[in-house]
Amino acid sequence: xxxxxxxxxxxxxxxxxxxxxxxxxxxxxxxxxxxxVPFSIxxxxxxxxxxxxxxxLSELQEIEFLKNELFISKTSVICTKKNVLPLELxxxxxxxxxxxxxxxxxxxNKYLTIECLAQRLYVSSSHLYKIIKExxxxxxxxxxxxxxxxxxxxxxxxxxxxxxxxxxxTLFYMDEKRKINYEIKQFQRNFCAVFELTSSNNxxxxxxxxxxxxxxxxxxKKIEEKDLITQSFFSKTILTEEAExxxxxxxxxxxxxITKKHIHLAYIGMFFFKVxxxxxxxxxxxxxxxxxxxxxxxxxxxxxxxxxxxxKFKETLVLVSWxxxxxxxxxxxxxxxxxxxxxxxxxxxxLKLEKEIREWLNINFNDEISQYSTLNNLNELFLxxxxxxxxxxxxxxxxxxxxxxxxxxxxxxxxxxxxxSTIEFVDREDNKYDVIIRxxxxxxxxxxxxxxxxxxxxxxxxxxFNQFG
Numbered sequence: 001x002x003x004x005x006x007x008x009x010x011x012x013x014x015x016x017x018x019x020x021x022x023x024x025x026x027x028x029x030x031x032x033x034x035x036x037v038p039f040s041i042x043x044x045x046x047x048x049x050x051x052x053x054x055x056x057l058s059e060l061q062e063i064e065f066l067k068n069e070l071f072i073s074k075t076s077v078i079c080t081k082k083n084v085l086p087l088e089l090x091x092x093x094x095x096x097x098x099x100x101x102x103x104x105x106x107x108x109n110k111y112l113t114i115e116c117l118a119q120r121l122y123v124s125s126s127h128l129y130k131i132i133k134e135x136x137x138x139x140x141x142x143x144x145x146x147x148x149x150x151x152x153x154x155x156x157x158x159x160x161x162x163x164x165x166x167x168x169x170t171l172f173y174m175d176e177k178r179k180i181n182y183e184i185k186q187f188q189r190n191f192c193a194v195f196e197l198t199s200s201n202n203x204x205x206x207x208x209x210x211x212x213x214x215x216x217x218x219x220x221k222k223i224e225e226k227d228l229i230t231q232s233f234f235s236k237t238i239l240t241e242e243a244e245x246x247x248x249x250x251x252x253x254x255x256x257x258i259t260k261k262h263i264h265l266a267y268i269g270m271f272f273f274k275v276x277x278x279x280x281x282x283x284x285x286x287x288x289x290x291x292x293x294x295x296x297x298x299x300x301x302x303x304x305x306x307x308x309x310x311x312k313f314k315e316t317l318v319l320v321s322w323x324x325x326x327x328x329x330x331x332x333x334x335x336x337x338x339x340x341x342x343x344x345x346x347x348x349x350x351l352k353l354e355k356e357i358r359e360w361l362n363i364n365f366n367d368e369i370s371q372y373s374t375l376n377n378l379n380e381l382f383l384x385x386x387x388x389x390x391x392x393x394x395x396x397x398x399x400x401x402x403x404x405x406x407x408x409x410x411x412x413x414x415x416x417x418x419x420x421s422t423i424e425f426v427d428r429e430d431n432k433y434d435v436i437i438r439x440x441x442x443x444x445x446x447x448x449x450x451x452x453x454x455x456x457x458x459x460x461x462x463x464x465f466n467q468f469g
Contacts, residue, residue: 019056019059020093020097021093022046022048022056023056023059023060023089023093024086024089024090024093025046026042026046026053026056026057026060027060027066027070027079027086027089028086028089029042029045030070030077030078030079031079031082031085031086033078033079035078036073036076036077036078037076037077037078038075038076039053039054039075039076039077040075042077054072057070057072057077058072060089063089063092065084065088065092066084066089068080068081068083069081069082069083069084098121098123098131099131099135099138100168101121102117102121102131102132102135103154103164103168104168105117105120105121106146106152106153106154107165107168110151110153111151112151112152113151113152114128114129114148114152117152129148132146132148139156139164143156143157144156144157144161144164401419403415403416403419
Protein backbone atom coordinates (compact mmCIF):
# COMPACT_ATOMS: atom_id res chain seq x y z
CA UNK A 1 0.00 0.00 0.00
CA UNK A 2 2.94 2.33 0.50
CA UNK A 3 3.29 2.61 -3.27
CA UNK A 4 -0.05 4.29 -3.56
CA UNK A 5 0.89 6.51 -0.67
CA UNK A 6 4.09 7.46 -2.45
CA UNK A 7 2.12 8.46 -5.50
CA UNK A 8 -0.26 10.43 -3.35
CA UNK A 9 2.52 12.25 -1.53
CA UNK A 10 3.27 14.14 -4.70
CA UNK A 11 -0.21 15.59 -4.40
CA UNK A 12 0.10 16.41 -0.72
CA UNK A 13 2.81 18.82 -1.75
CA UNK A 14 0.48 20.55 -4.16
CA UNK A 15 -1.54 22.13 -1.37
CA UNK A 16 -2.05 25.84 -1.81
CA UNK A 17 -4.72 28.44 -1.27
CA UNK A 18 -7.95 28.43 -3.24
CA UNK A 19 -7.02 31.54 -5.24
CA UNK A 20 -3.74 29.96 -6.28
CA UNK A 21 -5.51 26.80 -7.35
CA UNK A 22 -7.81 28.80 -9.62
CA UNK A 23 -4.88 30.74 -11.06
CA UNK A 24 -2.99 27.52 -11.80
CA UNK A 25 -6.03 26.02 -13.55
CA UNK A 26 -6.66 29.18 -15.58
CA UNK A 27 -3.03 29.33 -16.71
CA UNK A 28 -3.10 25.61 -17.53
CA UNK A 29 -6.19 26.11 -19.69
CA UNK A 30 -4.65 29.07 -21.53
CA UNK A 31 -1.39 27.21 -22.04
CA UNK A 32 -3.14 24.45 -23.98
CA UNK A 33 -5.10 26.85 -26.20
CA UNK A 34 -3.20 28.53 -29.01
CA UNK A 35 -5.75 31.29 -29.45
CA UNK A 36 -7.37 34.18 -27.62
CA VAL A 37 -9.86 33.18 -24.95
CA PRO A 38 -12.61 35.66 -23.98
CA PHE A 39 -13.05 36.43 -20.29
CA SER A 40 -16.65 35.26 -20.62
CA ILE A 41 -15.49 31.74 -21.56
CA UNK A 42 -13.14 31.58 -18.57
CA UNK A 43 -15.94 32.87 -16.36
CA UNK A 44 -18.28 30.08 -17.48
CA UNK A 45 -15.61 27.39 -17.37
CA UNK A 46 -14.41 28.14 -13.83
CA UNK A 47 -17.71 29.50 -12.49
CA UNK A 48 -16.13 32.82 -11.52
CA UNK A 49 -17.21 36.42 -12.06
CA UNK A 50 -15.52 38.32 -14.91
CA UNK A 51 -14.03 40.74 -12.39
CA UNK A 52 -12.43 37.85 -10.49
CA UNK A 53 -11.03 36.41 -13.73
CA UNK A 54 -9.43 39.75 -14.60
CA UNK A 55 -7.97 40.08 -11.11
CA UNK A 56 -6.46 36.58 -11.26
CA LEU A 57 -4.93 37.29 -14.68
CA SER A 58 -3.50 40.57 -13.44
CA GLU A 59 -1.98 38.82 -10.41
CA LEU A 60 -0.50 36.13 -12.67
CA GLN A 61 1.22 38.84 -14.71
CA GLU A 62 2.77 40.22 -11.53
CA ILE A 63 4.67 36.96 -11.00
CA GLU A 64 8.19 37.64 -12.26
CA PHE A 65 8.61 34.63 -14.57
CA LEU A 66 5.10 35.08 -16.07
CA LYS A 67 5.45 38.75 -17.02
CA ASN A 68 5.71 38.12 -20.77
CA GLU A 69 3.63 34.96 -20.99
CA LEU A 70 0.11 36.40 -21.10
CA PHE A 71 -1.22 39.08 -23.43
CA ILE A 72 -4.36 40.58 -21.91
CA SER A 73 -6.72 42.78 -23.93
CA LYS A 74 -9.95 44.45 -22.80
CA THR A 75 -12.07 41.36 -23.40
CA SER A 76 -9.73 38.38 -23.81
CA VAL A 77 -6.37 36.82 -23.02
CA ILE A 78 -3.88 34.60 -24.84
CA CYS A 79 -0.84 32.66 -23.66
CA THR A 80 1.67 33.71 -26.29
CA LYS A 81 5.22 32.49 -25.74
CA LYS A 82 4.60 29.34 -23.65
CA ASN A 83 8.01 29.52 -22.01
CA VAL A 84 6.60 28.46 -18.63
CA LEU A 85 4.94 25.07 -18.21
CA PRO A 86 1.87 24.88 -15.94
CA LEU A 87 3.92 22.65 -13.66
CA GLU A 88 6.39 25.50 -13.06
CA LEU A 89 3.58 27.72 -11.84
CA UNK A 90 2.31 24.97 -9.55
CA UNK A 91 5.83 24.54 -8.14
CA UNK A 92 5.85 28.27 -7.41
CA UNK A 93 2.50 28.16 -5.62
CA UNK A 94 3.28 25.05 -3.61
CA UNK A 95 6.63 26.42 -2.43
CA UNK A 96 4.93 29.63 -1.31
CA UNK A 97 1.81 28.03 0.17
CA UNK A 98 1.02 28.18 3.88
CA UNK A 99 0.99 24.38 4.31
CA UNK A 100 4.52 23.94 2.99
CA UNK A 101 5.70 27.01 4.89
CA UNK A 102 4.27 25.60 8.11
CA UNK A 103 5.78 22.13 7.58
CA UNK A 104 9.18 23.64 6.86
CA UNK A 105 9.09 25.60 10.14
CA UNK A 106 8.12 22.47 12.05
CA UNK A 107 10.97 20.45 10.54
CA UNK A 108 13.47 23.21 11.33
CA ASN A 109 12.38 23.66 14.95
CA LYS A 110 11.42 20.62 17.02
CA TYR A 111 10.23 22.71 19.97
CA LEU A 112 7.66 24.98 18.32
CA THR A 113 4.48 25.79 20.22
CA ILE A 114 1.13 26.61 18.65
CA GLU A 115 1.47 30.24 19.70
CA CYS A 116 4.97 30.58 18.27
CA LEU A 117 4.00 28.91 14.98
CA ALA A 118 0.96 31.19 14.63
CA GLN A 119 3.18 34.25 15.12
CA ARG A 120 5.68 33.10 12.49
CA LEU A 121 2.89 32.41 9.98
CA TYR A 122 1.17 35.73 10.80
CA VAL A 123 -2.15 34.05 11.58
CA SER A 124 -4.25 33.76 14.72
CA SER A 125 -4.13 30.61 16.84
CA SER A 126 -7.74 29.81 15.96
CA HIS A 127 -6.99 30.09 12.25
CA LEU A 128 -3.89 27.92 12.70
CA TYR A 129 -6.07 25.17 14.20
CA LYS A 130 -8.19 25.26 11.04
CA ILE A 131 -5.07 25.02 8.85
CA ILE A 132 -3.77 22.04 10.83
CA LYS A 133 -7.18 20.36 10.68
CA GLU A 134 -7.25 20.74 6.90
CA UNK A 135 -3.70 19.44 6.54
CA UNK A 136 -4.52 16.39 8.65
CA UNK A 137 -7.46 15.62 6.36
CA UNK A 138 -5.06 15.66 3.42
CA UNK A 139 -2.37 13.44 4.91
CA UNK A 140 -4.62 11.00 6.75
CA UNK A 141 -4.71 8.59 3.79
CA UNK A 142 -0.91 8.31 4.05
CA UNK A 143 -1.12 7.27 7.71
CA UNK A 144 0.27 10.63 8.81
CA UNK A 145 -0.99 13.16 11.34
CA UNK A 146 0.25 16.51 12.58
CA UNK A 147 0.02 16.34 16.37
CA UNK A 148 -0.21 19.57 18.38
CA UNK A 149 0.47 18.30 21.91
CA UNK A 150 2.73 17.93 23.82
CA UNK A 151 4.69 19.37 20.89
CA UNK A 152 4.01 19.95 17.21
CA UNK A 153 5.25 17.03 15.13
CA UNK A 154 4.35 14.68 12.26
CA UNK A 155 3.57 11.12 13.40
CA UNK A 156 2.50 7.93 11.63
CA UNK A 157 3.97 5.80 8.85
CA UNK A 158 7.74 6.25 9.09
CA UNK A 159 8.37 5.88 5.38
CA UNK A 160 5.72 8.44 4.43
CA UNK A 161 7.03 10.79 7.13
CA UNK A 162 10.63 10.57 5.90
CA UNK A 163 9.61 11.13 2.31
CA UNK A 164 7.38 14.09 3.16
CA UNK A 165 10.12 15.74 5.21
CA UNK A 166 12.66 15.34 2.42
CA UNK A 167 10.25 16.75 -0.16
CA UNK A 168 9.45 19.81 1.96
CA UNK A 169 13.05 20.53 2.93
CA THR A 170 14.35 20.38 -0.64
CA LEU A 171 11.90 23.04 -1.75
CA PHE A 172 13.87 25.61 0.23
CA TYR A 173 17.50 25.17 -0.77
CA MET A 174 19.82 24.83 -3.72
CA ASP A 175 19.18 25.15 -7.41
CA GLU A 176 17.96 22.06 -9.27
CA LYS A 177 21.29 20.76 -10.54
CA ARG A 178 23.11 21.15 -7.21
CA LYS A 179 20.16 19.64 -5.36
CA ILE A 180 20.15 16.47 -7.47
CA ASN A 181 23.91 16.03 -7.28
CA TYR A 182 23.79 16.53 -3.52
CA GLU A 183 20.95 14.05 -3.08
CA ILE A 184 22.69 11.37 -5.17
CA LYS A 185 25.75 11.56 -2.95
CA GLN A 186 23.68 11.73 0.23
CA PHE A 187 21.55 8.78 -0.82
CA GLN A 188 24.58 6.64 -1.60
CA ARG A 189 26.16 7.46 1.77
CA ASN A 190 22.98 6.60 3.63
CA PHE A 191 22.38 3.48 1.58
CA CYS A 192 25.88 2.14 2.23
CA ALA A 193 25.65 2.98 5.93
CA VAL A 194 22.33 1.28 6.51
CA PHE A 195 23.07 -1.71 4.26
CA GLU A 196 24.95 -3.56 6.97
CA LEU A 197 21.90 -3.40 9.25
CA THR A 198 19.22 -4.72 6.90
CA SER A 199 19.64 -8.42 7.60
CA SER A 200 19.23 -7.99 11.35
CA ASN A 201 16.53 -5.30 11.16
CA ASN A 202 18.67 -3.44 13.69
CA UNK A 203 18.12 0.13 12.60
CA UNK A 204 16.61 3.24 14.10
CA UNK A 205 13.55 5.11 12.87
CA UNK A 206 15.50 7.37 10.53
CA UNK A 207 17.26 4.43 8.88
CA UNK A 208 14.14 2.30 8.81
CA UNK A 209 12.78 4.13 5.80
CA UNK A 210 15.52 2.72 3.60
CA UNK A 211 14.27 -0.79 4.18
CA UNK A 212 11.17 0.00 2.11
CA UNK A 213 13.29 0.70 -0.95
CA UNK A 214 14.17 -2.99 -1.06
CA UNK A 215 10.55 -3.72 -1.97
CA UNK A 216 11.47 -2.41 -5.40
CA UNK A 217 13.72 -5.42 -5.90
CA UNK A 218 10.69 -7.68 -5.99
CA UNK A 219 9.40 -5.80 -9.00
CA UNK A 220 12.79 -6.06 -10.68
CA LYS A 221 12.72 -9.81 -10.22
CA LYS A 222 9.59 -9.83 -12.35
CA ILE A 223 10.94 -7.33 -14.85
CA GLU A 224 14.00 -9.44 -15.64
CA GLU A 225 11.76 -12.24 -16.91
CA LYS A 226 10.95 -10.09 -19.94
CA ASP A 227 13.76 -8.16 -21.58
CA LEU A 228 11.70 -5.00 -21.98
CA ILE A 229 14.12 -2.42 -20.60
CA THR A 230 17.05 -2.04 -22.92
CA GLN A 231 20.65 -1.08 -22.27
CA SER A 232 19.98 2.22 -24.04
CA PHE A 233 18.38 3.52 -20.84
CA PHE A 234 21.65 3.17 -18.99
CA SER A 235 24.49 4.27 -21.25
CA LYS A 236 26.84 5.19 -18.40
CA THR A 237 27.26 4.08 -14.83
CA ILE A 238 25.77 6.37 -12.20
CA LEU A 239 26.84 4.37 -9.16
CA THR A 240 29.86 4.71 -6.95
CA GLU A 241 31.88 1.49 -6.74
CA GLU A 242 30.94 0.99 -3.08
CA ALA A 243 27.20 1.37 -3.74
CA GLU A 244 27.38 -0.91 -6.78
CA UNK A 245 29.18 -3.64 -4.82
CA UNK A 246 26.67 -3.55 -1.98
CA UNK A 247 23.69 -3.48 -4.32
CA UNK A 248 25.14 -6.41 -6.28
CA UNK A 249 25.37 -8.38 -3.05
CA UNK A 250 21.78 -7.47 -2.20
CA UNK A 251 20.52 -8.57 -5.62
CA UNK A 252 22.24 -11.92 -5.17
CA UNK A 253 20.61 -12.30 -1.78
CA UNK A 254 17.24 -11.90 -3.52
CA UNK A 255 18.35 -14.44 -6.17
CA UNK A 256 18.08 -11.93 -8.99
CA UNK A 257 20.34 -12.37 -12.05
CA ILE A 258 23.19 -9.90 -11.87
CA THR A 259 23.69 -7.69 -14.90
CA LYS A 260 24.65 -4.05 -15.13
CA LYS A 261 21.11 -3.31 -16.31
CA HIS A 262 19.50 -4.85 -13.23
CA ILE A 263 21.89 -3.10 -10.87
CA HIS A 264 21.09 0.26 -12.44
CA LEU A 265 17.38 -0.43 -12.51
CA ALA A 266 17.36 -1.41 -8.84
CA TYR A 267 19.29 1.70 -7.86
CA ILE A 268 17.21 4.07 -9.95
CA GLY A 269 14.00 2.61 -8.58
CA MET A 270 15.20 2.97 -5.01
CA PHE A 271 16.45 6.47 -5.64
CA PHE A 272 13.23 7.60 -7.33
CA PHE A 273 11.18 6.52 -4.37
CA LYS A 274 13.42 8.77 -2.27
CA VAL A 275 13.53 11.80 -4.54
CA UNK A 276 10.76 13.97 -5.96
CA UNK A 277 12.08 15.37 -9.23
CA UNK A 278 10.82 18.78 -10.29
CA UNK A 279 13.12 19.29 -13.26
CA UNK A 280 13.46 17.33 -16.47
CA UNK A 281 16.96 18.70 -16.83
CA UNK A 282 17.96 17.23 -13.49
CA UNK A 283 16.35 13.92 -14.33
CA UNK A 284 18.20 13.70 -17.65
CA UNK A 285 21.41 14.81 -15.96
CA UNK A 286 21.05 12.06 -13.36
CA UNK A 287 20.56 9.27 -15.88
CA UNK A 288 23.11 10.75 -18.28
CA UNK A 289 21.05 9.63 -21.26
CA UNK A 290 20.45 12.46 -23.67
CA UNK A 291 17.41 11.08 -25.46
CA UNK A 292 15.84 9.29 -22.51
CA UNK A 293 12.41 10.86 -22.81
CA UNK A 294 12.26 10.18 -26.54
CA UNK A 295 13.29 6.56 -25.98
CA UNK A 296 10.65 6.22 -23.29
CA UNK A 297 8.00 7.63 -25.61
CA UNK A 298 8.83 5.02 -28.24
CA UNK A 299 8.79 2.06 -25.85
CA UNK A 300 6.31 2.92 -23.15
CA UNK A 301 3.09 1.75 -24.80
CA UNK A 302 4.38 -1.72 -25.66
CA UNK A 303 6.22 -2.01 -22.37
CA UNK A 304 3.20 -1.29 -20.16
CA UNK A 305 0.86 -3.50 -22.19
CA UNK A 306 3.22 -6.45 -21.91
CA UNK A 307 3.87 -5.82 -18.25
CA UNK A 308 0.22 -5.64 -17.21
CA UNK A 309 -0.48 -8.96 -18.97
CA UNK A 310 2.08 -10.80 -16.91
CA UNK A 311 2.10 -9.30 -13.45
CA LYS A 312 -0.11 -8.44 -10.52
CA PHE A 313 -1.89 -5.17 -9.89
CA LYS A 314 0.48 -3.84 -7.22
CA GLU A 315 3.57 -4.71 -9.27
CA THR A 316 2.10 -2.89 -12.24
CA LEU A 317 1.57 0.15 -10.03
CA VAL A 318 5.24 0.05 -9.04
CA LEU A 319 6.28 0.04 -12.67
CA VAL A 320 3.84 2.74 -13.72
CA SER A 321 4.98 4.98 -10.85
CA TRP A 322 8.56 4.65 -12.03
CA UNK A 323 7.63 5.31 -15.65
CA UNK A 324 5.68 8.42 -14.73
CA UNK A 325 8.87 9.87 -13.29
CA UNK A 326 10.83 8.93 -16.40
CA UNK A 327 8.13 10.00 -18.83
CA UNK A 328 7.71 13.41 -17.31
CA UNK A 329 6.23 14.79 -14.13
CA UNK A 330 3.79 16.99 -16.03
CA UNK A 331 1.41 14.11 -15.28
CA UNK A 332 1.39 15.27 -11.68
CA UNK A 333 -0.44 18.47 -12.40
CA UNK A 334 -3.38 18.88 -10.10
CA UNK A 335 -4.15 19.06 -6.41
CA UNK A 336 -7.28 16.98 -6.02
CA UNK A 337 -7.14 13.20 -6.32
CA UNK A 338 -10.40 13.12 -8.24
CA UNK A 339 -9.27 15.78 -10.69
CA UNK A 340 -5.69 14.93 -11.62
CA UNK A 341 -4.65 15.12 -15.29
CA UNK A 342 -7.36 17.75 -15.68
CA UNK A 343 -5.76 19.12 -18.83
CA UNK A 344 -6.50 15.88 -20.70
CA UNK A 345 -10.15 16.85 -20.60
CA UNK A 346 -9.36 19.51 -23.15
CA UNK A 347 -8.75 16.77 -25.72
CA UNK A 348 -11.78 15.40 -27.62
CA UNK A 349 -11.40 11.67 -26.97
CA UNK A 350 -10.67 11.78 -23.28
CA LEU A 351 -14.08 10.88 -21.85
CA LYS A 352 -14.53 7.96 -24.25
CA LEU A 353 -11.11 6.57 -23.39
CA GLU A 354 -11.64 7.11 -19.69
CA LYS A 355 -14.75 4.92 -19.86
CA GLU A 356 -12.85 2.21 -21.75
CA ILE A 357 -10.05 2.17 -19.20
CA ARG A 358 -12.50 2.11 -16.30
CA GLU A 359 -14.15 -0.98 -17.80
CA TRP A 360 -10.76 -2.58 -18.46
CA LEU A 361 -9.64 -2.01 -14.88
CA ASN A 362 -12.84 -3.36 -13.39
CA ILE A 363 -12.62 -6.53 -15.49
CA ASN A 364 -8.94 -7.22 -14.83
CA PHE A 365 -8.40 -5.93 -11.30
CA ASN A 366 -11.82 -5.78 -9.67
CA ASP A 367 -10.81 -7.38 -6.34
CA GLU A 368 -7.68 -5.32 -5.88
CA ILE A 369 -9.24 -2.02 -6.93
CA SER A 370 -12.08 -2.38 -4.46
CA GLN A 371 -9.51 -1.93 -1.68
CA TYR A 372 -8.52 1.58 -2.75
CA SER A 373 -10.28 4.91 -2.59
CA THR A 374 -8.39 6.40 -5.54
CA LEU A 375 -10.13 4.47 -8.33
CA ASN A 376 -10.68 7.53 -10.51
CA ASN A 377 -7.04 8.42 -10.13
CA LEU A 378 -5.96 4.95 -11.26
CA ASN A 379 -8.35 5.07 -14.20
CA GLU A 380 -6.74 8.23 -15.48
CA LEU A 381 -3.26 6.90 -14.77
CA PHE A 382 -3.80 3.85 -16.95
CA LEU A 383 -5.56 5.97 -19.52
CA UNK A 384 -2.45 8.04 -19.98
CA UNK A 385 0.06 5.21 -19.91
CA UNK A 386 -1.85 2.63 -21.98
CA UNK A 387 -3.87 4.60 -24.46
CA UNK A 388 -2.69 8.15 -24.98
CA UNK A 389 0.05 7.58 -27.52
CA UNK A 390 -2.03 5.25 -29.67
CA UNK A 391 -5.50 6.73 -29.35
CA UNK A 392 -5.47 10.48 -28.86
CA UNK A 393 -3.66 11.31 -32.10
CA UNK A 394 -6.14 11.82 -34.92
CA UNK A 395 -5.25 10.26 -38.30
CA UNK A 396 -3.79 12.96 -40.53
CA UNK A 397 -5.18 13.13 -44.08
CA UNK A 398 -2.60 13.54 -46.80
CA UNK A 399 -2.68 16.81 -48.68
CA UNK A 400 -2.72 16.00 -52.38
CA UNK A 401 -1.25 18.67 -54.63
CA UNK A 402 -1.27 18.57 -58.42
CA UNK A 403 1.54 20.62 -59.95
CA UNK A 404 1.03 21.94 -63.47
CA UNK A 405 3.36 24.09 -65.52
CA UNK A 406 3.06 25.56 -69.00
CA UNK A 407 6.85 25.42 -69.22
CA UNK A 408 6.92 21.63 -69.40
CA UNK A 409 8.00 18.78 -67.13
CA UNK A 410 11.39 20.29 -66.30
CA UNK A 411 9.82 23.34 -64.68
CA UNK A 412 7.23 21.11 -62.98
CA UNK A 413 10.05 19.02 -61.48
CA UNK A 414 11.79 22.17 -60.29
CA UNK A 415 8.62 23.33 -58.54
CA UNK A 416 8.18 19.93 -56.92
CA UNK A 417 11.79 19.90 -55.72
CA UNK A 418 11.38 23.43 -54.37
CA UNK A 419 8.30 22.50 -52.34
CA UNK A 420 10.07 19.47 -50.92
CA SER A 421 13.06 21.61 -49.97
CA THR A 422 10.94 24.07 -47.98
CA ILE A 423 10.21 21.58 -45.18
CA GLU A 424 12.88 19.78 -43.20
CA PHE A 425 12.28 17.62 -40.13
CA VAL A 426 14.99 18.31 -37.57
CA ASP A 427 16.01 16.88 -34.21
CA ARG A 428 15.75 18.73 -30.92
CA GLU A 429 19.56 18.92 -30.77
CA ASP A 430 19.68 21.07 -33.91
CA ASN A 431 18.26 24.03 -31.97
CA LYS A 432 17.17 25.59 -35.27
CA TYR A 433 13.52 25.24 -36.21
CA ASP A 434 10.71 27.50 -37.31
CA VAL A 435 7.62 25.59 -36.25
CA ILE A 436 6.97 23.00 -33.54
CA ILE A 437 4.28 20.42 -34.29
CA ARG A 438 3.43 18.12 -31.42
CA UNK A 439 1.36 14.94 -31.30
CA UNK A 440 1.58 14.38 -27.53
CA UNK A 441 2.42 16.15 -24.26
CA UNK A 442 6.23 16.01 -24.43
CA UNK A 443 6.81 19.74 -24.40
CA UNK A 444 10.06 21.36 -25.50
CA UNK A 445 11.98 23.48 -23.05
CA UNK A 446 11.66 26.65 -25.11
CA UNK A 447 8.71 28.19 -26.91
CA UNK A 448 10.23 31.01 -28.90
CA UNK A 449 8.76 29.40 -32.05
CA UNK A 450 5.17 28.79 -33.05
CA UNK A 451 3.78 25.53 -31.67
CA UNK A 452 0.78 23.61 -33.04
CA UNK A 453 -0.93 20.29 -32.73
CA UNK A 454 -1.24 18.43 -36.01
CA UNK A 455 -4.87 19.49 -36.43
CA UNK A 456 -4.01 23.11 -35.62
CA UNK A 457 -1.21 23.09 -38.18
CA UNK A 458 -3.55 21.71 -40.86
CA UNK A 459 -6.02 24.48 -40.03
CA UNK A 460 -3.20 26.99 -40.46
CA UNK A 461 -2.35 25.53 -43.86
CA UNK A 462 -6.01 25.66 -44.86
CA UNK A 463 -6.08 29.34 -43.94
CA UNK A 464 -2.99 29.99 -46.09
CA PHE A 465 -4.50 28.10 -49.03
CA ASN A 466 -7.75 30.07 -48.69
CA GLN A 467 -5.77 33.32 -48.97
CA PHE A 468 -4.76 32.26 -52.47
CA GLY A 469 -8.36 31.27 -53.29
